[in-house]
Amino acid sequence: MRPATHIETLQPSYIREILSAASADGxxxxxxGLPAAELFPCSLLEQAMTTVATQKNVFQYGETQGYAPLIAHLQSTYQLDERQSVLVTTGSQxxxxxxxxxxxxxGDGVVMEAPSYLGALQVFTVAQARIETVPQTEQGPDLAALAGVFATGNIKLFYAVPDFHNPTGVCWSLQTRLKVxxxxxxxSVSLIEDAPYRELRFSGESLPLVSSFCSxxxxxxxSFSKTSAPGLRLGVVTGPRDWLIPMVRIKQAADLHSSLPMQAVLLEILKHAEFADHLKNVQMHYQQRYHALVNGINKHIQSAVSFNTVEGGMFIWLELSKGNPEEIARKALAEGVAVVPGTAFYPGTNAASKALRLNFSHCSPEQLVVAIKRLNNII
Amino acid sequence: MRPATHIETLQPSYIREILSAASADGxxxxxxGLPAAELFPCSLLEQAMTTVATQKNVFQYGETQGYAPLIAHLQSTYQLDERQSVLVTTGSQxxxxxxxxxxxxxGDGVVMEAPSYLGALQVFTVAQARIETVPQTEQGPDLAALAGVFATGNIKLFYAVPDFHNPTGVCWSLQTRLKVxxxxxxxSVSLIEDAPYRELRFSGESLPLVSSFCSxxxxxxxSFSKTSAPGLRLGVVTGPRDWLIPMVRIKQAADLHSSLPMQAVLLEILKHAEFADHLKNVQMHYQQRYHALVNGINKHIQSAVSFNTVEGGMFIWLELSKGNPEEIARKALAEGVAVVPGTAFYPGTNAASKALRLNFSHCSPEQLVVAIKRLNNII
Structure with a gap:
């Protein structure tokens, strides 16, 4: 049977294509973009699973919007007023x-920063949006370019990752947040503020959500994938109450609701007295890993490269002075280190990026140093 | 912000609209279409949740297609050959x-039996399919009508619920299965065989899947919602291996994958030695409830009604000789019994049904009899 037309425009994901090679021994x-499994809140998860196992009501069908006690908890945590509401989803994806x-x-216009999160590119491609991109600076999106594309009058949504952007790690300045x-x-452009890495800040001061200036x-x-565990597949959307209504109707057709035992498990974890310490522990380890990676680059990479410093998140963006990043990624894999070429993060096929995205959350500091030494043999 | 055009064509669901009234005290x-919560396999669920709580690998990101041990188990249970494959989904929805x-x-042509499962109507409406319907007989779809609509050459998919249809309870005869x-x-029409109620047979002989004749x-x-627990939100699609590939790509954009701890819990339950007894217990209780409902109708409904006998599932379709079913449903709710008017199960707004759908899985036999007495006060 012939797939629908919009499937043909879906770019194959570089990361999925190399998945088996990247997970080979050695x-x-x-x-x-995996969190460190050894830092999962195992004891909290175990307690929560055992507690929820006897809560009979979570095994029946539930409300599409989500598990009411979880919604109430989040409404309070995020200090949402009554004009705002919460929808629980199967991952923030x-x-x-x-x-x-x-x-x-x-054909509706959607703006993204380039480079861009691949999962968002896939979603907007499937929706057959007209995707426009603006370049990124170290402070966030290029504001003149953003104003220019908004001024065409033809843009419905701006998708942004202001805290520790995937793939570049860029965190928007306060001034950029206000201006956007x-x-x-x-x-009259609506903002989608994607904040999966926001709670992974390990240095510097947390800045207000962009949406706090245009709620x-x-x-x-x-996302709860980075702060709790991704296997649960839970995220939430918050936004104007009436904006969530059409989404609830689509979700009813899409999967009725997200797993209720998982929502109850998440609530137990979020409410646990030890959750704050767990989060600090993750931040501390990611900071150590980031430093190991940066020190490894400074010490072992002999050719000219540059990268922006980051204060959180899971990635750095390593700019190469020469070479084809796709070829380098391919050769690096043969050398025993998997990285993603920057070209993979642009819509279309003619990206001119010379960068590599390096993840620092998944491997130990020691592995990161070995990886950098191997990478040096290639670049 | 203005919703996408296809949202406007989504019919509001009668069942959702009366949900709060239907769950009011008394x-x-x-x-x-709720299964009986008191028949959930609570002890198996509790054991499984506790076992899975310590399986660290299920809390990390996983494969989009599903949890490999669950896929292997289902591939064997369903005796799929290598041309067929399994995709685990967030409910069969x-x-x-x-x-x-x-x-x-x-604009692609999709055929359904009328009346139809509302969740399927929603899905095809969102996809902007051209929905064609064929009437249903006691043996399944009207075969002459089906051949006629297929012969237009303009049909891509036929969506069918051959075992204990929702809303009518009809189970297709063997001859109908072969002919379809x-x-x-x-x-060259592709079949979607939706089989959520197939394992809820409480009398008669199980018939082969229609798809076994055109695999x-x-x-x-x-669905595992009726045999295990709906809160887990797990179902599977099986089909030709290459037909599942575009679906895996869409699922990656839709939610990456379904909850892994839930998949591991389901596998524990399906493999448990007591699962077969649990299923027999559910079937036995649903049979008792069905008989209580039927006896209640025969004894207490004084006006002329008719209904088809069923050998499983969760519903009967009560045909009224007179009256407006929507008005009857509204009055019945005021009398303390919630039912769904048959008109709710037809695409469009000009359905001429005089029937009511009655669920017998959720209430106890005693409640079912009280419900029928109340219904008699109205019709």
Whole structure:
């Protein structure tokens, strides 16, 4: 049977294509975006699973919007007023997909920073959006370019990852946050603020959500994959109450609701007295890993490279002075280290990036140093 | 922000609209399609949750296709040969949504029996399919009508619920199964065989899956909501291996994968020595409830009604000789019994049904009799 037309435009994912090679014995993978499994809150998960096992009501069908006690907890944690609401989703990936399905007609304009999160590119491609990109600076999106594309009057949504962007690790300055909110208001563009890495800050000061400056026209996507465990597949979308209604209707057709025992497990973890310490522990280890990676690059990479420093998240963006990043990634894999070429993070096929994305959350500091030594043999 | 155009064509669900009224104190609900919570395999669920709590690998990201040990178990249970494969989904509802997203272009022809499962109507509406219906007889779809619509040459998919249809409870005869498979082959129509109630047979002989007669052009959707617990949100799609590939790509954009701890819990339950006894227990209790409902109707309903006998599933279809079923359902709710008017199960708004759908899985035999007495006060 012939697939639907929009499938043909879906780019194959580089990361999925190299997945089996990257997970082969002896290969150190800096390619994926995996959290460190050894830092999962195992004891909290175990307690929560055991507690929830006897809560009979979570095994029946539930409300599409989510498990009411979890919604109440999040409404309070995020200090949402009554104009805002919460929708629990099967990972924040589903939150983004539901926004696209509920709001995008084929051809509608969506702006992203380039390079971009691949999962968002996939969602907007499936929705047949017209994807426009703006370049990224060290402070966030190029504001003149953003104003220019907004001013065409033809943009419905701006998708952004202001905290520790995937793939570049860039964290927007306060000034950029204020200006983007102002531009969204001025040009009536709705903001999708994707914040999966926000709680992975290990240095510097936390900055306000961009959406806090334009809450009447913004969705926030939050993930529990990086702070609890990704296997649970839970995220949430918050946003104006009436904006969530069409998404709830689509979600009813898409999967009725997300797993209730998992929502109850998540609530137990979030409410646990030890959760804050768990989060600090993850941040501390990611900081150590980041430093190991940076020191490894400074010490062992002999050719000219550059990278931005980061204060959190899971990635750095290593700019090469020469060479083809796809060829380098391929050769590095043969040398026992998996990385993703920057070209993989641009819509279309003619990206001119000379960068590599390096993940520092998944491997131990020792593995990261070995990986960098191997990488040096190639670049 | 203005929702996408296809949202406007989504019919509001009668069942969702009356949900709060139907779950009010004192109301007996025969409206939903809920399994009996008191028959859930609680001890198996508790054991499984406790076992899985310590399986660290299920808390990390996993494969989009599903948890490999569960896939291997199902591949063997369903005796799939190597041309067939399994995709684990967030409920079988998601399986249907993924088929639609991967294969339907706007305007593609999809055939359903009328009346129809509402969740399938929603999926095909969101996908902007051109929905054609064929009437249902006591043996299954009207074969002449089906051949007629297939012969237009303009049909891509036939969606069917051959075992204990929702809403009518009809179970297709063997002859109908053979003939439908033949028609699908003859007219190159792909079959979606939705089988959520197949394992809820409490009398008579199980008949082969329709897809067993045309496996090269058929998907089968299976639900664990009725045999294990719906809160888990797990179902599977089986079908030709290469037909599942575009669906896996869409699922990656939709939610990456379904909850892994839930998949591991399901596997523990399915492999447990007591699972077969649990299933027999559910079947026995549903049979008792069905008999209580039927005896209640025969004894207490004083006006002329008729209904088909069923050998399993969760519903009967009560045909009224007179009256407006929507008005009757509304009045019945005021009398303390929730039912769904047959008109809710037809696409469009001008359905001429005089029937009510009655669920017998959720309430106790005693409640069912009280519900029927209350219903008699109205019709």
């Amino acid at each position: 290969v150190i993978s800096l390619a994926g 589903q939150g983004l997909d539901l926004i696209a399905r509920a709001y995008i007609n084929p 909110a102002e531009l969204c208001d001025k040009y 009447a026209r913004a969705f926030v996507l939050r | 109301v007996i609900s025969l409206a939903g 998601q399986g249907l949504d993924l088929i639609a997203r991967a294969y339907i272009n706007p 498979a033949e028609l699908c082959d003859k007219y 090269a052009r058929a998907f089968v959707l299976r």
